[in-house]
Amino acid sequence: MAKVLSGKDVALHNKRDDCWIIIHGKAYDVTDFLDDHPGGSKIILKYAGKDATAEYEPIHPPNTIDANLPSEKHLGPVDLDTVEKVEIQITDKEKERQERFSARPLLSEILNLHDFESIAKQVMPEKAWAYYSSAADDEITNRENHAAYHRVWFRPRILRDVTEVDWSTTILGHKTSMPIYISATALGKLGHPDGELNLTRAAAKHDVIQMIPTLASCSFDEIIDAAQPGQVQFFQLYVNKDRNITKRIVQHAEQRGVKGLFITVDAPQLGRREKDMRMKFEADDPKIVTENEKVDRSQGAARAISSFIDPGLSWKDMKWFKSITKMPLILKGVQCWEDALMAYDAGLQGVVLSNHGGRQLDFSRSGLEVLVEVVDNLKAKRGLKFPNEKFQLFVDGGVRRATDVLKAIALGANAVGVGRPFIYAFSTYGAEGVDKALQILHDEFAMNMRLLGAPTIKDIVPEMVDAHNIHSHVVAVPGDRLYDSNYESLQYAKLQEV
Numbered sequence: 001m002a003k004v005l006s007g008k009d010v011a012l013h014n015k016r017d018d019c020w021i022i023i024h025g026k027a028y029d030v031t032d033f034l035d036d037h038p039g040g041s042k043i044i045l046k047y048a049g050k051d052a053t054a055e056y057e058p059i060h061p062p063n064t065i066d067a068n069l070p071s072e073k074h075l076g077p078v079d080l081d082t083v084e085k086v087e088i089q090i091t092d093k094e095k096e097r098q099e100r101f102s103a104r105p106l107l108s109e110i111l112n113l114h115d116f117e118s119i120a121k122q123v124m125p126e127k128a129w130a131y132y133s134s135a136a137d138d139e140i141t142n143r144e145n146h147a148a149y150h151r152v153w154f155r156p157r158i159l160r161d162v163t164e165v166d167w168s169t170t171i172l173g174h175k176t177s178m179p180i181y182i183s184a185t186a187l188g189k190l191g192h193p194d195g196e197l198n199l200t201r202a203a204a205k206h207d208v209i210q211m212i213p214t215l216a217s218c219s220f221d222e223i224i225d226a227a228q229p230g231q232v233q234f235f236q237l238y239v240n241k242d243r244n245i246t247k248r249i250v251q252h253a254e255q256r257g258v259k260g261l262f263i264t265v266d267a268p269q270l271g272r273r274e275k276d277m278r279m280k281f282e283a284d285d286p287k288i289v290t291e292n293e294k295v296d297r298s299q300g301a302a303r304a305i306s307s308f309i310d311p312g313l314s315w316k317d318m319k320w321f322k323s324i325t326k327m328p329l330i331l332k333g334v335q336c337w338e339d340a341l342m343a344y345d346a347g348l349q350g351v352v353l354s355n356h357g358g359r360q361l362d363f364s365r366s367g368l369e370v371l372v373e374v375v376d377n378l379k380a381k382r383g384l385k386f387p388n389e390k391f392q393l394f395v396d397g398g399v400r401r402a403t404d405v406l407k408a409i410a411l412g413a414n415a416v417g418v419g420r421p422f423i424y425a426f427s428t429y430g431a432e433g434v435d436k437a438l439q440i441l442h443d444e445f446a447m448n449m450r451l452l453g454a455p456t457i458k459d460i461v462p463e464m465v466d467a468h469n470i471h472s473h474v475v476a477v478p479g480d481r482l483y484d485s486n487y488e489s490l491q492y493a494k495l496q497e498v
């Protein structure tokens with residue numbers, strides 16, 4: 001049993017060449033690790049000899065340090081009563097933010113998903129907003145994801161009995177109260193201390209499916225344990241260069257009851273999200289000098305923690321995936337019909353037509369636009385009908401309204417993924433916010449299905465939409481709150497202060 005250290009013992013080791021930190025009541029010698037830390041050495045040095053838990057917690061899944069630091073660097077428990085509290089200096093800017101947070105409207109005043117986004121932008125810590133909202137390069141695809149829905153218009157039917165409307169359906173054979181699943185988004189604790197558990201709780205209440213991300217702030221098991229009996233969860237996978245690690249993760253997920261594996265295929269390298277990158281520069285303390293950093297940490301939060309992702313992943317690996325799991329395999333991030341066809345021919349169970357929320361290749365097309373060509377070509381070349389139970393099509397990116405979802409369903413999607421809106425909902429109001437967001441969507445489905453003349457999801461057919469403009473990118477976009485207000489002007493490099 002290691003001796004219990006005191007705060008004073010740890011505080012002696014507060015230098016670059018002798019650096020200990022405390023995380024969750026345990027001390028670690030991170031001296032040799034400083035230059036290898038994906039988030040850079042500066043942030044660790046800020047806590048040299050001190051308790052770093054508060055800073056560490058949102059960005060690292062719980063056992064990160066234990067798993068990554070050699071065991072001889074684990075120094076054992078610390079008597080936390082003897083540890084001086086790290087004084088968190090609340091800047092004037094932070095004080096103002098907290099005041100804005102207290103001035104959030106009542107949940108009853110939130111009427112749609114845009115409202116969460118607009119409040120989030122005003123009340124979230126700047127770093128968290130920058131990380132969640134940012135997208136690749138000039139953020140053209142990010143905007144297009146939303147704008148694409150403006151190019152599809154309805155052809156509603158009349159005089160159909162819509163006394164009862166039912167928008168429940170199934171995804172990969174599992175019941176869901178609406179044709180939406182909660183898509184995977186990383187680092188939930190940046191927005192709220194309960195992180196992804198907010199999503200698990202609200203998903204349980206509404207019978208919707210949550211896709212658990214590889215890079216959640218909560219551990220995978222915490223998220224599984226928080227689910228109600230029978231609650232369905234999927235898993236989003238980033239494939240590790242070390243396939244043994246991937247195998248272990250996948251088989252653990254299956255053993256814990258995960259019902260579908262969504263393999264991310266659009267991120268062999270992470271896109272440049274400049275809003276996130278600028279934030280990192282600005283947050284650094286220039287007084288802490290770092291010379292030998294091996295990691296270029298100028299690239300923002302996401303890039304810093306994504307170096308394990310294997311850019312060598314290829315079609316050849318699909319056979320291996322089938323050999324290690326019986327879970328349905330779905331590729332997340334397919335962007336043209338040729339790849340959808342290859343996924344079908346490879347015997348996979350579906351594809352998510354997605355550009356990663358505009359965070360990867362800028363000028364990739366919206367999932368909705370890709371859906372149209374995928375349906376056309378798989379019909380023509382493989383005789384498939386859509387929606388299809390055996391090979392399911394999903395779309396994500398830019399979805400803010402039930403009308404958006406209904407357009408995708410009409411065009412052949414089985415269901416639609418929604419990511420950012422739920423993060424904004426829990427960052428502003430916790431699990432209750434997500435609950436409200438889902439309630440809003442229920443209300444929108446009820447009304448819009450009545451107005452469309454579609455009593456059930458099966459009644460939403462291709463003839464109910466006019467999508468002939470979907471491929472033409474130069475059409476007038478009507479004034480739109482999300483486009484004009486929540487999306488931000490891009491920033492430029494600034495002059496130094498002299």
Ligand code: 173
Binds near residue numbers: 186301303305306356
């Ligand atoms: O979009 C993302 O930010 C993302 O998928 C990611 C990838 C690696 C690390 C953190 C987030």
